[in-house]
Amino acid sequence: MPRIVGKTVERLIVYRRALAGHDVAAQENIFSHDLAALAHVSATQVRRDLMEIGFSGSTNHGYRVQGLVRKFDRILDAPGGQNAALVGVGNMGRSLLSYLSGRSANITVVAAFDNDPAKIGRVIAGCRCYDITELADRVKELGIRIAILTVPGSQAQTVADALADAGVTGILNLAPVPLGRRPEVHVEQVDIMRALEKAAHFAKQQK
Amino acid sequence: MPRIVGKTVERLIVYRRALAGHDVAAQENIFSHDLAALAHVSATQVRRDLMEIGFSGSTNHGYRVQGLVRKFDRILDAPGGQNAALVGVGNMGRSLLSYLSGRSANITVVAAFDNDPAKIGRVIAGCRCYDITELADRVKELGIRIAILTVPGSQAQTVADALADAGVTGILNLAPVPLGRRPEVHVEQVDIMRALEKAAHFAKQQK
């Protein structure tokens, strides 16, 4: 299994998504420049990425689509699928539960957590909401390795620490707070407010 | 007004947010390494960024907090505030309307749009939902320059084009679809599914 850096992984995800398009999936082969156009990167970048993951094309025929998809799956996915938890069943948490429900064959959100008694015990988008105090037990019981953090910023670090202690090794953090680094946990930060402020800044500059 | 690249703008947003913390806002001055710790960057980076925006500190006393905040505001914000629209009042759209409501002094979501008759005319988190066919008229009428895209991927490009034609110059795109480039529009892509898949991949690799 090759060691691949984050930027490359992101592109692999985009390539795989592009290949899932019906018209492409029907093709036997695809050229680097066609995949590049779909993924909005350069053809050289595609060739370099595919070379890096050890996938060869053939001159004048490009890359075999089915083989590529299988390779991407093998690199990106875990064999039996992965269980995820969502912590913080507010507006954002609920909408993500709906959004993610059934969207990925590999990742399943199997538990949600909150500290609000009104939410505990409810089922949202097919996912049961547990008391946050049960976090460690449920994470271990359900073999959860991934967590989605949709709690208020003030609680993000505490919850992230609890998740890490319970054995979670990947966190998608939607709270606008940078999490302290722990070597055994990979954190992906998605900061919507920052992105909006950035868009606003450049919107102002335009024209 | 200095021309600043995207990465720097992102850090300015983070610096400003860090300075909004009560204990920091109370201080008169702040050292580069303290601001660096809050923003999770290096002290050199902070000094370089502040130098780039033409803000000087004084040796052994650091940077004046109030002056910094004013400078950040002047660079990041538009003088009279900016109006934004949200297109696509699904789960994600509604949760973002709640989340953003009153969160920024500079950016106000003044209109939402959808094509579902059940949603048109309703008010969500203080924001009225209009028929998508009124998009161009309302955007012009309300002086909207920023749009948040929470429509299904299949409709993202069409809506983005309509927005650009109506005069929007900044788009925050939450649909998992890269938008075709137009020189007069700045697009910020936030791809939650990609981030989750990336977190899942590295979660699998850990330990």
Add this chain to the structure above:
DNA sequence: TAGATTGTTAATCGATTAACAATC
């Protein structure tokens, strides 16, 4: 062959950091 594509290296580009003189 002629034409087109892949594999691969060197060159380029851009951002970050190390290091230190200048300053208080």
Add this chain to the structure above:
DNA sequence: TAGATTGTTAATCGATTAACAATC
């Protein structure tokens, strides 16, 4: 002064791209 911090440049690092030999 001694100590600490800022301003600034050179060095480093990493990612992207240009270019082309190898191949079909």
